């Protein structure tokens with residue numbers, strides 16, 4: 001049953017969900033969306049908008065202003081890419097207080113909010129507090145479904161503040177207790193960030209910030225007696241936001257590593273501990289979720305997908321082109337592992353983090369590492385991000401990150417010691433040293449550096465030389481470097 005005391009706009013489907021809303025939003029979104037870090041279609045013209053859902057959340061005590069918290073899912077059409085669905089949380093005010101001016105979308109002209117300035121509600125502590133209140137109460141509001149873990153505990157006085165961290169989504173921190181991640185570009189289905197964090201938390205892992213509440217969109221007719229679940233045809237709900245334990249006083253691995261590399265300092269103990277934490281997470285995910293062995297054909301398909309990504313990247317980033325021939329050899333070796341049957345069957349696929357780098361690891365005041373952001377690489381389709389993959393993919397991601405920290409600070413040699421320490425720590429828990437699998441490591445590290453070249457070319461062109469120099473090194477090294485734990489400190493070519 002939907003909790004009607006919380007829902008003021010009946011959710012329906014079609015463009016007239018809230019009469020006139022889209023007309024008011026259209027000109028504002030055209031200006032505001034492309035300026036948001038999380039807007040994926042930057043540089044492309046914006047075509048039509050389509051309102052997928054709208055729900056006004058009003059606390060039982062009534063609205064605080066002219067509008068409760070307006071929750072909107074809007075599909076945006078742009079040439080050359082499938083429509084993207086974005087989650088918007090909006091407030092409206094006749095005259096915005098100065099603290100909210102930078103969150104303004106602009107004044108609505110016509111439609112239901114004529115004369116009011118619409119703004120990005122997570123920046124308004126009163127609106128963020130409404131969302132927390134709603135998260136405390138399991139149940140439905142229109143097409144939104146709220147879930148609370150029975151163990152969740154909400155002490156009074158959890159003052160909200162929007163996070164200022166560089167991120168792909170928007171997070172609100174409540175006191176020093178919880179952090180709510182609001183996914184901005186949403187794909188139908190369960191987000192791995194919720195799925196994997198929950199699986200790890202329920203398995204008792206201490207390496208994760210436990211989710212305590214979350215909300216989802218039900219892709220059906222909210223006016224139906226079952227609130228739309230049957231009409232959604234058994235489709236999974238779409239994850240929209242996850243409230244997790246906040247880790248006060250923690251620092252992310254990227255900031256810690258940069259500080260240390262700047263003074264050519266030793267970070268090996270921390271790197272080894274991070275290796276152990278990563279292996280613990282892999283072990284817990286392998287116990288909680290399915291694992292299967294990859295046959296030769298699967299390895300060949302994996303190598304083919306890597307080759308395709310390399311070619312697509314070379315087409316987009318000209319500086320990658322001189323290396324493509326040599327880099328393809330790393331993928332050919334992976335395919336041969338499958339064909340020869342030597343590794344086919346020995347390589348397992350399981351759920352993994354999927355975008356592991358130093359910025360995704362938080363080190364608490366107790367010195368323990370916790371991994372965050374299990375969403376996978378944001379540019380990949382959701383189905384691909386949820387597919388089991390060899391855990392060496394995460395190891396390769398972290399090895400790339402030590403290389404990034406070193407080269408960002410112009411201290412290349414720093415990387416080798418710390419990559420080795422990470423691998424040793426990983427081996428202590430996993431029982432197998434990533435350096436014993438040079439073909440796998442090399443293929444996955446190349447694939448990651450290729451991904452990074454595209455990511456940097458699109459988002460931070462000044463950083464492009466970092467993955468490019470890694471690709472040059474990978475291209476110049478022998479195709480199957482016979483590295484092992486004992487014969488080299490370096491983990492990969």
Ligand SMILES: Nc1ncnc2c1ncn2[C@@H]1O[C@H](COP(=O)(O)OP(=O)(O)O)[C@@H](O)[C@H]1O
Nearest residue numbers: 165167168169170179209245246247252372373
């Ligand atoms: N549980 C947490 N405790 C403390 N800080 C966190 C927590 N989760 C995320 N953060 C902070 O928020 C930042 C962004 O989080 P992340 O999950 O990577 O978001 P996004 O996917 O939007 O990039 C992190 O780099 C970290 O600084």
Ligand SMILES: O=P(O)(O)O[C@H]1O[C@H](CO)[C@@H](O[C@H]2O[C@H](CO)[C@@H](O)[C@H](O)[C@H]2O)[C@H](O)[C@H]1O
Nearest residue numbers: 168254355357358359377378400401404452455
């Ligand atoms: O954290 P996100 O999920 O948004 O991940 C994306 O952005 C990362 C950068 O913020 C990017 O990571 C790359 O840069 C890092 C340093 O800033 C470095 O530590 C990583 O090794 C490197 O891959 C990540 O690839 C991208 O998906």
